[in-house]
Amino acid sequence: MLSLLSFLLERFTPCSFAQATNGYVYFGNGMTSLRKWRDTLSMAALAGVNTPNVGFTIAGSGSGTITGTYRAYTRFVDEDGNFSALSPVSNELVASNVLSIVATGVVTPPAGQRIVRRQILRNTSGQFQTFYVDIDSTDLATSTFSMSRSDNDLQTQGKVPLFDTLGSDIADRMSPPRNDKPIIAHHLGRLFLGGQVNASQGHVEVTNGSTTVQGVGTDFRAVFAGRVLYAGGGSYSISSVDLTNQRLTLATAYAGTTDKFATFIVRSAPAERNTVYWSEAGGNYDGWDPSSGVAVGDADDEVVGLMPFGSYLYILQRRATYRFTYNKDPATDGGVFLATRRGAVNNRVWAIDGPRTFLMDERGFYRFEDGQVTELSQSIQDLFFRDRRGLSINWKSARYFHASHDEHDNTVRWFVSLGGDRLPRNAIAYNYRTQAWWVEEFPFPVGASASSNTIPAFPILGGPNKRLYTFGSDSRDGIQGGGLNGKAASAGIASLEQRIAEAPAAAVGLPIAITAGRGKGQWRTIAAVSGTTLRVTRPWSIRPDSTSEYQIGAIPWSWTSRLFRWIEWESSNRRRVELLYQPTKNRAALDARLYLDRAKEPIRWDLTFPARGEGDAPVVRYEARGVDASVNLQNSAGHAAMQVDGSRERTSGYPGLVQLELRGFSGGDPVAVFQIRLDGVESVED
Amino acid sequence: MWMGQYQAGQFALVAMRALDTSGAPVWPEEAPGMMVLRCTDNTVVSTRKIALFERSVVGYFQDRIQLDATFTVGGYDVLFTYKVAGAQRMQQCRFEVVAGGDPDGAIIAAYFVRSDQQSHVIIQTDTGICARHKNPRLY
Numbered sequence: 001m002l003s004l005l006s007f008l009l010e011r012f013t014p015c016s017f018a019q020a021t022n023g024y025v026y027f028g029n030g031m032t033s034l035r036k037w038r039d040t041l042s043m044a045a046l047a048g049v050n051t052p053n054v055g056f057t058i059a060g061s062g063s064g065t066i067t068g069t070y071r072a073y074t075r076f077v078d079e080d081g082n083f084s085a086l087s088p089v090s091n092e093l094v095a096s097n098v099l100s101i102v103a104t105g106v107v108t109p110p111a112g113q114r115i116v117r118r119q120i121l122r123n124t125s126g127q128f129q130t131f132y133v134d135i136d137s138t139d140l141a142t143s144t145f146s147m148s149r150s151d152n153d154l155q156t157q158g159k160v161p162l163f164d165t166l167g168s169d170i171a172d173r174m175s176p177p178r179n180d181k182p183i184i185a186h187h188l189g190r191l192f193l194g195g196q197v198n199a200s201q202g203h204v205e206v207t208n209g210s211t212t213v214q215g216v217g218t219d220f221r222a223v224f225a226g227r228v229l230y231a232g233g234g235s236y237s238i239s240s241v242d243l244t245n246q247r248l249t250l251a252t253a254y255a256g257t258t259d260k261f262a263t264f265i266v267r268s269a270p271a272e273r274n275t276v277y278w279s280e281a282g283g284n285y286d287g288w289d290p291s292s293g294v295a296v297g298d299a300d301d302e303v304v305g306l307m308p309f310g311s312y313l314y315i316l317q318r319r320a321t322y323r324f325t326y327n328k329d330p331a332t333d334g335g336v337f338l339a340t341r342r343g344a345v346n347n348r349v350w351a352i353d354g355p356r357t358f359l360m361d362e363r364g365f366y367r368f369e370d371g372q373v374t375e376l377s378q379s380i381q382d383l384f385f386r387d388r389r390g391l392s393i394n395w396k397s398a399r400y401f402h403a404s405h406d407e408h409d410n411t412v413r414w415f416v417s418l419g420g421d422r423l424p425r426n427a428i429a430y431n432y433r434t435q436a437w438w439v440e441e442f443p444f445p446v447g448a449s450a451s452s453n454t455i456p457a458f459p460i461l462g463g464p465n466k467r468l469y470t471f472g473s474d475s476r477d478g479i480q481g482g483g484l485n486g487k488a489a490s491a492g493i494a495s496l497e498q499r500i501a502e503a504p505a506a507a508v509g510l511p512i513a514i515t516a517g518r519g520k521g522q523w524r525t526i527a528a529v530s531g532t533t534l535r536v537t538r539p540w541s542i543r544p545d546s547t548s549e550y551q552i553g554a555i556p557w558s559w560t561s562r563l564f565r566w567i568e569w570e571s572s573n574r575r576r577v578e579l580l581y582q583p584t585k586n587r588a589a590l591d592a593r594l595y596l597d598r599a600k601e602p603i604r605w606d607l608t609f610p611a612r613g614e615g616d617a618p619v620v621r622y623e624a625r626g627v628d629a630s631v632n633l634q635n636s637a638g639h640a641a642m643q644v645d646g647s648r649e650r651t652s653g654y655p656g657l658v659q660l661e662l663r664g665f666s667g668g669d670p671v672a673v674f675q676i677r678l679d680g681v682e683s684v685e686d
Numbered sequence: 687m688w689m690g691q692y693q694a695g696q697f698a699l700v701a702m703r704a705l706d707t708s709g710a711p712v713w714p715e716e717a718p719g720m721m722v723l724r725c726t727d728n729t730v731v732s733t734r735k736i737a738l739f740e741r742s743v744v745g746y747f748q749d750r751i752q753l754d755a756t757f758t759v760g761g762y763d764v765l766f767t768y769k770v771a772g773a774q775r776m777q778q779c780r781f782e783v784v785a786g787g788d789p790d791g792a793i794i795a796a797y798f799v800r801s802d803q804q805s806h807v808i809i810q811t812d813t814g815i816c817a818r819h820k821n822p823r824l825y
Contacts, residue, residue, distance in 0.1 A: 005808065006816040011752070015810045017797035025799050025808060027816075037808065037818075039801045044816060202737035205716070216717045217737025217749055260716050261738050400794060422697075423792060423812075448796040450807060460822070462793025462809055465695060465786075468822055494784075508786050527693065528785035535785060537693060 002466060005037055005044040010221060013197055014400065014448065016347055018186040020285045022080070030182030030197035031221050036286075045114050048176025048286045049078050052087035054107045056143075062099030065150060068125020069094050070101060072134075072147075075174070076109050077117040082286040085174040086121070086162075100148040109140055116140075121160050124151040133158035173280055174287035179223045180268045181277065183347045185306035187313040190330075191285050194276040194303045194315065195347070199224070199266040204248075206231055208258045211239075215246035224248065224266050231264040232256025238266070271295065273302045276315055278330050296322050296336055305347035309357055316344040318362065340373050342366055345398050348448075351405035351412045358412045358430070360403065362395075365414065365430065376430065380437050383418075383428065391418055391439070400424055404449035404459045406471055410434075413459075415446050423447040441556075443477060443511035443525060465509050475670040476553030478510040484552040485515075485587065485667060491544040494527075494536050501532040503552060512536065513554035513665045516589065516630070517547035523556055549587075554665035559673075563598075564681035566656035575644040575680035577629075577660060579673060584633045586668035591628035592642060593661040602627040602661070605642070633671065644680070657684065687779040689764075693787025694757065695813065697750035702736070702766040702777045704745035711745040714775075718747055718768035725761035725780075732756075736766065752813060755789040790815045 010031035017027045026047055028034040037044040052074050060066070070093045073086040087107065095101065101122070109115040120135035132154045134147045149157070162171045181193035202217030213229065220241050229236045229248060237251040248266075256262075277293040279285050296303060297317045305316030315322045315336070320343050326334035342361055344350060349360040356369035364377035364384055377384075383393055394417040401424060404413045410433040415424035423445035429438050446469075448462035461469040469478065476484065484507075489497040496512070507526050512534065514522045522544075524536035544550070567573040577592060593602035605622045619640050621630045631640040658681060664671060692698045700720070706712040722732040732751065739748040747766075751757075766777045791813035799806045799818075807819040 002817050002819055004815065004817050011791075011812050011814045012794075014795040015816070017795070017808065019797075019799060023801070025797065027797070027808065027810075029795075029810075035816075039799075039804065039806065203717070216735045261713065261741065263738075263741055423794065445792055447792050447794040447812070448809070450796040450798045452798050452805070453800045454805075460796060460798060460807060462796040464792040465788035466790055466793060466809060466811060466815075466817065468793070468796070468807060468809075468819060526786070537691065537784060537786065 003042070006035060010219060012201070012219075012399075013182060014348070016182055016184045018184045018191060020186050020191060020283075021189060022283055022285060024285065026184055026186075026191060026285065028179070028182065028184060030180050030195065031199065032223060033179045034177045034184070034193075046112070046176075048288065049076050049082050049084035049115065049174070050110060050113055050176055051085040051174075052076060052107045052109075054105070055088035056090050056103050056105040056107070058090045058093045058101050058103050060093060060095045060098030060100075061102045061146070063097060064099030064148075066095050066098045066101065066148070068151065070122055070125065071128060072101075072103060072123075073121045073131060073171075074103075074106050075119050075121065076113070076115045077119060077136075078286075079114045079116050080286070082284070083119075083174045084176075085287075086171045100146045103135075103145045103147065104143065106143050106145060108143065120145055120147065122147060122149075122154065124154055129161060129163055131160045131162065133160065170289070173289040173292075174284075175290055176286070177279065177288045178277060178290075180227065180272065183303070183306050185308050185313065187306075187308040188326075189281060189283065191279040192276055192306050192313060193278075194306050196267055196273045196302060200264060204229075204231060204262050204264045205260050206254045206256065206258065206262050208256065209253050211250040211253050213248040213250060213254065213264075215248070218246050220246050220248060220266075227266050227268050229264060229266050231262045232259060274299065274317070276303060276306070276324070281329065292331055294324070294330065294334065294336060296324070297338075301343070305344045305350065307344075307347075307350055307352075307357070309352060310355075314339060316347070316350075316359075318345070319343045321368070339371065340368065342368070342373050345401055348402035349414060351403040353405060353407075353412075353432070358403070358405075358432070360401070360414050365428075367432075376435075377437070380428070393418060394420065397422055397424070400447060402449050404461065405451065406459050407457055408472060413440070413449075415449065421445060443523065444509070467509065474553075475555070475666040475668065476551075477555050479504075479506060479553045485550060487546070488514075488517075488544050488548040488550055489532070489546060491519075491540065491548065493543065494539040496534045496536065496544060496548075496550060498532045498534065498550075503529050503534055505529055507534070507552050510553050511555075512550055512552050513556060514544050514548050515551045515554065515665045515667070516549040517544065518542060519544040519548050520628075523554070526552070551665055551667050554667065556663070556665050557671065558661065558663040560662075561660040561676070561678070563684045564658050564678060565684050566658055567680055567682055568656065573680040576678075577642045577644060578675075578677040578679070579631060579640045579662075580675040581631070581633055581638050581640070582670075582672035582674070583636050583638045584667070584669035584671070586634070588633040588664070588667045588669060588671060589630045590633060590662055590664035590671060590673070591630050593627055593629075593663070594644065595659045595661065597657050598659075605629050633669075687777075689779050689781040691782045691784045692753055693784055694753050694755070694789045695787045695791040695811075696753055697812075698753055698762075698781045698783075699748065699750055700736075700764045700779055700781065701739070701746065701748040702779065704747070704768050704770065705775070706770050707773070712770055713745055714768035714770055715772075716769070718766045720749065721765045721767075722751065723763045723765065724758075725763055731762065752791075753783055753787070753789065754813065757783050757789075759783050759785055789813070790817075 013029040015029045024036040034047040035044040036047045072090040076084040121131040122134040183195035205214040240249045280287040301317040307314040313324045321339045323339040367374040397417040413427040418426040427440040450460045519542040528535040704714040717735040720736040736747045739746045791811040795810040
């Protein structure tokens with residue numbers, strides 16, 4: 001069941017989450033105010049309690065015994081008992097034998113804040129170090145309160161010191177958290193905020209001498225007030241934001257050239273790039289001292305992640321990682337130490353496995369354990385080359401990269417974009433037991449991942465249509481059960497007709513593959529199911545027909561051998577491909593292809609020998625003038641052999657290099673190949 | 687110009703390049719206006735200005751239209767209007783919304799939360815929605 005928590009989040013910046021010991025999950029992305037939620041709430045609430053932003057006046061009234069010099073503050077209290085910071089101080093009243101002190105103009109709390117009480121604090125005469133709760137009221141509407149306690153009585157009420165034992169001002173320590181930090185982490189009973197967001201969607205119209213900036217195609221947010229606009233070579237503080245008309249008002253007039261098509265960035269002040277802040281202690285996650293922060297690392301780098309790992313909080317920059325440690329109070333006994341000169345791409349590309357963590361930065365993948373870095377990705381380093389043709393990482397989508405750890409198969413997957421997609425559709429997978437690397441492609445974008453906090457933990461993947469997925473429960477994507485394969489009756493430009501209406505409505509959004517017959521190898525997404533008709537999102541490149549077989553939820557797979565060389569004297573060195581596999585219960589096949597001398601196209605098997613079958617269920621089938629030797633995996637023998645006659649293969653410049661590819665689609669059963677044997681070959685030096 | 691097929695919740699990419707009377711790319715007097723109309727009844731679905739793509743590409747403007755619940759299945763025309771040297775000019779493109787999809791979009795952030803009695807997965811989508819799946823299970 002899906003329940004809405006909030007709809008005010010900015011669309012393109014992923015949120016960061018942290019669960020605190022008070023049961024709340026705090027989340028934000030630096031483009032809206034920090035929010036929190038726990039399962040007693042139907043909707044997410046704003047984190048922190050806004051400070052009363054206006055002072056009030058106090059005056060004596062009547063005739064009595066109150067004498068002395070007084071000031072007063074007000075503060076709000078929310079449903080969880082969190083206090084706001086203090087309002088601006090009232091006027092100073094010199095009272096002489098008054099009956100009561102009347103406060104007028106006390107600010108009322110804003111709506112939507114879960115504020116349930118207001119308090120008015122007053123000092124005892126002769127000192128202004130400690131204030132006491134004189135009024136504690138659930139009346140949120142009135143702006144006038146009357147205080148009539150004597151000093152002796154007042155001292156028995158709740159005490160609110162304004163300074164700590166070191167003389168530091170603590171009146172502001174209950175301020176709401178900053179709204180410009182996209183990264184949040186929980187560590188040793190405190191929340192930490194770090195990082196910086198850059199808002200640059202669209203462009204702006206700027207006019208020399210004007211404080212008004214008009215956005216075009218922008219997504220200006222209310223929280224931009226107080227941040228800095230960079231445009232036309234200058235920087236300008238933003239005073240206010242008109243959300244409806246997408247206009248900014250600057251604190252000072254724009255001094256650059258008038259431009260109707262100016263590019264821009266809105267972000268916090270430069271010092272915030274590398275400053276990390278923390279909440280108050282004692283489980284007070286909603287109170288933040290604006291001065292409780294530390295600047296970290298290289299000024300020309302930026303904080304991109306916060307990683308609680310072991311007893312430390314690791315602050316990740318793009319090119320370095322720092323270890324942050326403290327005993328009781330980060331402000332007094334905290335320390336920042338350089339851990340390694342490796343960093344991270346963002347806050348989501350790390351995965352912890354016991355005493356070690358696996359990370360990705362712009363140089364590659366590495367393991368961090370016991371303070372040591374171990375490079376992992378030497379064998380796939382070319383994926384990180386930015387100017388490379390072919391398969392390489394699309395760094396423009398780096399904000400959406402994320403890592404997922406699957407404990408069951410000892411694998412870490414980094415979801416990245418390897419093409420022009422905005423959201424990741426590929427995973428670079430690493431098995432840390434076998435140290436094997438491979439690349440996976442998904443039929444839909446996987447924009448996020450999480451780990452269940454269960455035993456055993458399982459990975460959770462976020463896909464389109466608000467769907468969640470996990471690994472390994474079936475050999476097909478997204479669905480279980482029968483009625484998911486068969487022969488097509490016919491097909492349209494972007495549809496396929498089943499012979500029997502078997503596909504369930506839940507098949508919408510799932511992949512469908514043509515596994516045999518005309519159009520074999522095509523892979524589409526089902527857009528709609530209506531009777532026997534399956535509509536797909538993109539037209540077929542080769543329209544299937546009644547010879548075509550399909551599989552819903554099919555997962556395409558491909559494996560390619562290393563290079564070998566044919567042994568030259570074929571007459572005494574038979575050339576053959578032999579496979580041992582697990583017979584499947586359901587219909588399944590794999591295709592074998594051979595590539596000679598680094599050719600991009602495989603050889604045609606039937607030029608070597610005619611297509612042949614052995615009864616109704618041939619083990620190996622060859623298509624006329626085809627490049628696939630299709631192995632019937634249902635054959636109970638679990639063995640297939642394909643003779644390769646090399647007498648025709650005398651291509652020019654014969655080195656006789658050969659490479660085998662196996663490919664297919666998973667169906668109702670997993671495909672397991674136990675042994676692959678190539679006869680008549682010898683190794684090639686790399 | 688045909689801009690492709692999309693599902694609800696996706697972002698339709700539309701683009702145009704401002705040209706002068708000789709067909710050369712040029713910067714218009716201001717950002718072009720963009721009007722999206724439903725083909726079946728010419729209902730105006732959206733009206734706004736379109737932002738530039740990159741300053742280095744003269745006159746090229748690009749936008750991603752969020753296909754929320756107002757974009758039902760069917761074809762949509764996008765009309766771009768702009769001025770060059772005082773003269774009004776216009777361009778057009780078309781895209782189609784096909785069946786399937788979810789107007790709330792794709793998940794871009796997720797977090798698992800376990801309380802005493804139930805579990806949740808909090809998700810954020812690329813349409814600004816924050817929601818939670820309660821007791822997610824395989825099906």
